[in-house]
Amino acid sequence: MYPRPAAPEDPDRPVDRRPRPMIERIGLAFVALVMATLFAAVAAFSFIGGEPFLGVMGVIGTLMVLWVGALTLLRG
Numbered sequence: 001m002y003p004r005p006a007a008p009e010d011p012d013r014p015v016d017r018r019p020r021p022m023i024e025r026i027g028l029a030f031v032a033l034v035m036a037t038l039f040a041a042v043a044a045f046s047f048i049g050g051e052p053f054l055g056v057m058g059v060i061g062t063l064m065v066l067w068v069g070a071l072t073l074l075r076g
Contacts (some may be wrong), residue, residue, distance in 0.1 A: 025073050032069025036062045 020028075043058025 019075075029069045029073040032065050032072065036065040036069065039065060050063075 001035035019025075026061075039058050043055045043062060046052070046055035046058055
């Protein structure tokens with residue numbers, strides 16, 4: 001009824017460590033930029049609306065997403 005679990009990977013087989021293609025990295029960084037913009041909007045509207053805790057959480061979310069987007073773009 002359920003599928004059988006996959007066999008464990010061969011530890012002797014080398015792992016593919018090639019960096020992602022540049023177009024994929026740019027696309028992922030763009031998605032991260034869009035998400036950071038949304039987090040920044042949540043932060044701004046939260047501060048305007050008198051919810052500083054949610055605003056701080058939005059700022060932290062913005063910084064985290066920008067950090068990951070930059071790492072994706074630069075490191076691959």
